[in-house]
Amino acid sequence: MTKFEELLREIVSFGTLSISSREPIFKTIGLTCLAKAALDSDMQVTYLDFDLQFSSLYSCIQDSLKQSNVFTRLDIIRPSSAKFERELIDFIASLQSTKRSERGLVILDSLNSFEHLLVAVDGRYDWVAANRLAFLYLTLLQMQTKSLGMTLIISNLLRSRPPRSPTHDRQWSAELVGGRLVTQKSKAILYIETSKNLADNESEHFLLKAVLKLTKESDRGIGFENTRSYLLEVPHYMFT
Numbered sequence: 001m002t003k004f005e006e007l008l009r010e011i012v013s014f015g016t017l018s019i020s021s022r023e024p025i026f027k028t029i030g031l032t033c034l035a036k037a038a039l040d041s042d043m044q045v046t047y048l049d050f051d052l053q054f055s056s057l058y059s060c061i062q063d064s065l066k067q068s069n070v071f072t073r074l075d076i077i078r079p080s081s082a083k084f085e086r087e088l089i090d091f092i093a094s095l096q097s098t099k100r101s102e103r104g105l106v107i108l109d110s111l112n113s114f115e116h117l118l119v120a121v122d123g124r125y126d127w128v129a130a131n132r133l134a135f136l137y138l139t140l141l142q143m144q145t146k147s148l149g150m151t152l153i154i155s156n157l158l159r160s161r162p163p164r165s166p167t168h169d170r171q172w173s174a175e176l177v178g179g180r181l182v183t184q185k186s187k188a189i190l191y192i193e194t195s196k197n198l199a200d201n202e203s204e205h206f207l208l209k210a211v212l213k214l215t216k217e218s219d220r221g222i223g224f225e226n227t228r229s230y231l232l233e234v235p236h237y238m239f240t
Contacts, residue, residue, distance in 0.1 A: 003232045004037040014187035020156045021192040028053040029238045030192045038105045039070040045105045046075045050113035095144045104150040111156045188214045208232040
């Protein structure tokens, strides 16, 4: 069992998980490897590619995939701005179909682009309204996946924010987009932090470092507990 397959098994036990990173490429590569691990485990994978980065990476690495036949169980849904909301509603309704309900994994990539698309729809929504609408759509998606025993992964790129008070440190901090939305919907958050080459310069793999934090609700709000770290091997061709 690979490290990604081991991590996937833990993710499936959560039901809903968020994946976050400062770097778009690390986020996309991590999600691609998790999707591949799910496909290798005979799971049906539906990828809501709002960033379009997965589609770009997938088109570049197809020739390098040794077991490309497993990708016949992969559905990629790309947004079209004119019909974006209608397509999303139709997809959520389609989850009841037999094909999608067999040990399925749904990946929404990313929450950042999701909210951008909502704002872009005919200029009807501002950012506050887009955040609220994203919460509603994610609630419906989570209810559907949970009722079918499927797993939902929501990706999120960390963004820098200035200090909230003059008395605090002047350094900017990295925060989740839709922070409360993410923590309320997710049983855990996986932070993909760094990438480095293995000690052997001739190695065909890179390492991604991932930190898993379980969310916990208390009287003070939602916090984190039981932090665990993973070193995940990624094929070299993913970075080409």
